[in-house]
Amino acid sequence: MRHLALTLALVASPAVADVGHATREVILPGFARFAEAADDLAAAAADDCTAGALLPAYQDAFDAWMTVADLRLGPSETAALSVAFWPDDRGFTPRQLSTLIAAEDPVVADPDAFAEVSVAARGLFALDMLLGDADLSGYGTDSYTCALVQAVATDLARTAAALEAGWADYAGVLESAGATGNATFLAEDEAVRAIYTQIVSGLEFTADTRLGRPMGTFERPRPTRAEAWRTDRPVRDVVLASEAAVALAHALVGGELPATDAALARVRQAAERVGDPSLQDLDDPQARLLVEVLQQAVRSLKAAIEGEVGAPLGIAPGFNSTDGD
Template structure:
């Protein structure tokens, strides 16, 4: 194990913290963003060749898979960039309303990918594409239709967003994290601030998965809300839960590689429990949570996700000097 020491009120991890940041960026963040950009490029190219739903759905699924590796990074450029890539939750239905308005007006912006960057975020990104490709109210279009052109433009716009996110991370923000504590770095005044920021992403992502990806469709026992499941139209709600958990686990392992030689047996076991609990869920879109037995399976999965969060806190957070009661929502 690499040397480090803890203090009650502050982390003191100068050299190991830098190593942990490097591992997180080089093994997880930058490769994940690059894979997402490659997947969106394929999606845009496929849309230009054939923008009909049946032709484009496989590339859409691949792009969404790639996104989930970095979806819960809300740090630096990703904090704002993720909003238009994945506008969810959308409890008020802004996405269908905005898309319906564009189609009803035959708005020419649908044929201009550059101008489309100024459109409401509700009509951009993965969830706008999901609506157009899978929802019965939109997906019946043909190859010569306005909606088909709109799909192509949304795919191009998404590819542009992915490229921009990769660029700003690779050319700027990665160095901001790596240079934490150096003169001139006003974002991270100490090295421990950078490692704490990345650690926070892990915990907050898992909390979001438990509370929103699972909690939103589960609702309450008396009032389940299956219509609020993430990506239910494309039947990937369950898949997103598992991929988000795996992404958090991978980022934790990358940090641990630099800080504790990567030995996180409790975390690995907790991740296996998440996968096992997911296998017991029958409906990949969580539309069966109105059934008591199906709801129980969802609750077990939710508990497993929270267990993964707790395991990471014990094995990675504790060595960092971060107490088990650390609140990932406010950084305390």
């Protein structure tokens, strides 16, 4: 879905880093929580598929996802698309869902077959539309849309379980970096760089895409391009993504990060000042200003991590290989 926003150049050997701590204390528990929340969502959908009843379980699952959402490494390189197909620049999700509903496609009755459906009609962003769109969310329990919601929830639980299992194996690959037979990470510092890259590129994605995309330009804001805006998630996701990055940074270095923690506090403060959690008021100059402040706070958090984590580990930010530099 998105290119790696930041390439890194190793300028010295890492001083102190604990890949095992990062995987065992943050990454693996994060995928376990997501798998549990996705199971709960599927069970809730089977019990009562209606939007009003299902929204709390959906929000819990989305919250759990955000702790690992910005990892695009190992099993997540491809499987994450089945969970979170976004940005959706060409509007594939509404088209795919509309096609399924119009045809009342029986694929919803077969979990194995539904797993082959386009990722645009699966995962959390399909549910954002089905549960949050005014034209779709009024379905009843005996409707095709109810069956579709249940199919999406079941599929999400299956994907979450596969991600948890995949990461249980991949963690060993990260932790054994440099060992004989590890063809993925030939040196210990490669695993450190891989995790660090996820931290900083995730924050860049939050600033430039989660916030920058709906902001558009002053003359032409694009609020409906915000992440999961129908279910009021945009600002919530910014905070959760920032918190996840900081948690992983702490786990990677295993020490105090006062500048990073202070920067995260400013992200939270800026988020609290944003009036509309769905970012649908960006045509108002004052509202836009508050979102710009939040965006700058996220960028400052990234800079704090680069200074407090990247520099001591001997990792310096490089140029994006696609920008011509």
